[in-house]
Amino acid sequence: xxxxxxxxxxxxxxxxxxxxxxxxxxxxxxxxxxGAFICTACEREMVMTDxxxxxxxxxxxxxxxxxAPR
Ligand SMILES: [Zn+2]
Numbered sequence: 721x722x723x724x725x726x727x728x729x730x731x732x733x734x735x736x737x738x739x740x741x742x743x744x745x746x747x748x749x750x751x752x753x754x755g756a757f758i759c760t761a762c763e764r765e766m767v768m769t770d771x772x773x774x775x776x777x778x779x780x781x782x783x784x785x786x787x788a789p790r
Contacts, residue, residue: 742766742782756786 737746738757750759758766762779769776 741785742779753783754786756783 735748737748739746740759741756742762747759750757766779
C-alpha cells in the first residue's frame with residue numbers, strides 16, 4: 721500500500737492553455753465548444769448571468785462568433 725487516506729488524483733495529461741473566447745485569458749480549465757475554448761470562470765458566470773443582464777448580451781455576442789457560419 722503506497723498511500724492511504726487521502727484520495728490521489730490521477731496525473732492529468734499535460735494540457736496546453738487555450739485562450740478563452742470570452743475573457744481572452746490563456747487557461748487550462750474550461751470547456752471547448754465547437755473548437756472554441758471557454759474557461760470555467762466565464763462558463764459559470766454565463767450560467768449565473770440573468771438574461772436581462774447587460775453582460776448576457778456580451779456573452780451571446782462572443783458565442784455568436786463560434787456558431788456563426790463563415
Ligand atoms: Zn474566460
